Amino acid sequence: MVVAERKPIKEILAMMADYKKILLVGCKGCVTVCCAGGTKEVGILASALRIAKKKEGKPFEVIEKTLERQCDPEYIEQVAPIVEGEGVEAILSMACSVGPQYLAKRYNVPVYPALNTTFIGGSLEHGVWAEFCQACGNCIIHYFGGICPIARCSKSLLNGPCGGSAGGKCEVSPEIDCAWHLIYERMKALGKLDELTKIFPIKDWSTSRDGGPRKVVREDMKL
Amino acid sequence: MHSESDTSPRILAFCCMYCAYAAADAAGSLRLSYSPSVEIVLVPCSGRVSILDILRALEHGADGVLVAGCEEGSCHFSTGNFRAKKRVEYVCKLLEEIGIEPERVQMHHVSASQGVRFREIVQKVTDEISRLGVINWNKKY
Amino acid sequence: MKAGSRLEKILSSGQFAVTGELGPPRGADVEVIKKKAEHLRGMVDSINVTDNQTSVVRMCSMAVCKLLLEMGLEPNLQMTCRDRNRIAIQSDLLGAYALGIKNVLCLSGDHNKFGDHPQAKNVFDIDSMQLIQTVKQMRDDGKLLSGQECEGVPKFFIGAAVNPFGDPFDFRPVRLAKKVAAGVDFIQTQCIYNMDKFREYMKRVVDMGLAEKCYILAGITPLKSLGMARYMARFVPGLDVPDYYLKRLAGVEKKKQAEEGIKIAVEQIQEIREIEGVAGIHLMAIEWEHKVPEIIKAAGLYPRPEVE
Numbered sequence: 001m002v003v004a005e006r007k008p009i010k011e012i013l014a015m016m017a018d019y020k021k022i023l024l025v026g027c028k029g030c031v032t033v034c035c036a037g038g039t040k041e042v043g044i045l046a047s048a049l050r051i052a053k054k055k056e057g058k059p060f061e062v063i064e065k066t067l068e069r070q071c072d073p074e075y076i077e078q079v080a081p082i083v084e085g086e087g088v089e090a091i092l093s094m095a096c097s098v099g100p101q102y103l104a105k106r107y108n109v110p111v112y113p114a115l116n117t118t119f120i121g122g123s124l125e126h127g128v129w130a131e132f133c134q135a136c137g138n139c140i141i142h143y144f145g146g147i148c149p150i151a152r153c154s155k156s157l158l159n160g161p162c163g164g165s166a167g168g169k170c171e172v173s174p175e176i177d178c179a180w181h182l183i184y185e186r187m188k189a190l191g192k193l194d195e196l197t198k199i200f201p202i203k204d205w206s207t208s209r210d211g212g213p214r215k216v217v218r219e220d221m222k223l
Numbered sequence: 224m225h226s227e228s229d230t231s232p233r234i235l236a237f238c239c240m241y242c243a244y245a246a247a248d249a250a251g252s253l254r255l256s257y258s259p260s261v262e263i264v265l266v267p268c269s270g271r272v273s274i275l276d277i278l279r280a281l282e283h284g285a286d287g288v289l290v291a292g293c294e295e296g297s298c299h300f301s302t303g304n305f306r307a308k309k310r311v312e313y314v315c316k317l318l319e320e321i322g323i324e325p326e327r328v329q330m331h332h333v334s335a336s337q338g339v340r341f342r343e344i345v346q347k348v349t350d351e352i353s354r355l356g357v358i359n360w361n362k363k364y
Numbered sequence: 365m366k367a368g369s370r371l372e373k374i375l376s377s378g379q380f381a382v383t384g385e386l387g388p389p390r391g392a393d394v395e396v397i398k399k400k401a402e403h404l405r406g407m408v409d410s411i412n413v414t415d416n417q418t419s420v421v422r423m424c425s426m427a428v429c430k431l432l433l434e435m436g437l438e439p440n441l442q443m444t445c446r447d448r449n450r451i452a453i454q455s456d457l458l459g460a461y462a463l464g465i466k467n468v469l470c471l472s473g474d475h476n477k478f479g480d481h482p483q484a485k486n487v488f489d490i491d492s493m494q495l496i497q498t499v500k501q502m503r504d505d506g507k508l509l510s511g512q513e514c515e516g517v518p519k520f521f522i523g524a525a526v527n528p529f530g531d532p533f534d535f536r537p538v539r540l541a542k543k544v545a546a547g548v549d550f551i552q553t554q555c556i557y558n559m560d561k562f563r564e565y566m567k568r569v570v571d572m573g574l575a576e577k578c579y580i581l582a583g584i585t586p587l588k589s590l591g592m593a594r595y596m597a598r599f600v601p602g603l604d605v606p607d608y609y610l611k612r613l614a615g616v617e618k619k620k621q622a623e624e625g626i627k628i629a630v631e632q633i634q635e636i637r638e639i640e641g642v643a644g645i646h647l648m649a650i651e652w653e654h655k656v657p658e659i660i661k662a663a664g665l666y667p668r669p670e671v672e
Binding site: 158165173184197200201203 | 445446450472473474475477478486488489490491492493494497498509525526527530531532535538539541542545546554601602
Binding site for chain 1: 273274275278279281282317318320321322323358359360361362
């Protein structure tokens, strides 16, 4: 899933400084799963903003709405009556950054992101999420025992580990597992260490962001 | 809650039915009096109290919130009181960021038979919140 | 001869080589470089010029290499993959060769998190292994990665680094084998303190036949003080400083720790010369260049051989 986390309240308050009535939109997709922007988080942020504004003595109304997704236009359309009919001055989105971009495209009011979109990842335990994928556009994890060296090695080395690997940890931080140590152990367990003796060739990054913004087209689905 | 015109701070106490709520009862049986500014809400476990419950209480008139749960290791649902503690910490951090004294929200532990201790906790929380006074809402509007 | 550098000539003639290291200044002062370099003159066969080491911005390695050439000294250009993509790397390599630089050390580079610009966007388009391949392709096939023929072929003597003390230990000799397969000519190791572990590493390397396929220079960094030793032991990832050196430095009074550190370095060099497969040393006297003559002389490595 796309993992995100809420921006600091102070930053959000600064964005909302000039508004009296806003629409706060959550998303029931990835950000609900990673507890950053679902119905619950919308409620908490709305309440916190109201308390903060009340403290400042500024009138502030928040309309709360959580959509099925914010990455499809049909769901974005659902808030049209609110945005166009209730005098909403701004929209604050609690989706990954796709959501606010869709909202901005559809509605003629300023849109603000309440979250920082952090990475594509998964949960390690309750309340902990980690990065697993960098969306390079050409998956190669099967060469590395199912562990992505691009997303999980700090230097994205394809022929690691570097000299900074110590005790299974990355030189960048003892909080980070050395991906190459994991790859080594995994390949050993699979009896495939031989494969790591081959030099992995230079990667073609044109399928990644380096080739410009990407698009996926399914001709069979287009009408 | 009381109307906002009151000048004495109002405190909402979320009391777990397995400990704090029974302790409040015990305090009553012992005829121990405590501040009338505390209103008790019965919850099945302190772990039932959400971040939003606490924020909403403050938003709608409480000047302080007490979450009273079982002693560590004694939760009827095993970890409810730990969850409550973490949530209270989260709310405190959030309050600090928006300029509200984090001491207004507190978590305390008590067991069912401790009527005296319950009164002490309520007294302590009441004293601390009274020192802070009612939340200083800017009443420009 | 692949490149015909002084370093290559010494190594290929079977003589024990000594390389030194020079860290460029955090500014544009040429005098600093000249002063440091003069300490190394006649003491080492070739001088590594670091490439923004530990990700701290310093004068560029290529410019300093050129300054060394002008002083009649042989540089060894360190090139990392942290700050350049394949376009910049190949372009820099062509430029470096045009300036007369013949040795290049291929590195992935320290992560920018450690440096003075942790906010920087890093590159890591290719890794050190692929960098070795790139330099070799340019030299031996006369072609860029794109397949474009080089108009003038850069003939580099290709170096790389290894850390015998990194984990997983069992994989380290394999990784060296990969660098050899990629086309490396010489290797400089990370600073060695744990001699037993280094011996074990070299034994495996020799058994795998790797010492015949590349020249291995053992990395030595003299310990200036107990404080430095402790720092290296605790904070430099992948460095192994055994307790007995810490105890030895702690055992002498503070004023004499530097002297003791030099003594340790000299003993290490003498031990290393006895290890099969070691072709030379790489002396990294970090901000201590003026002590290099003393160490080299005490280790019996002076004078340095003449080459044609």
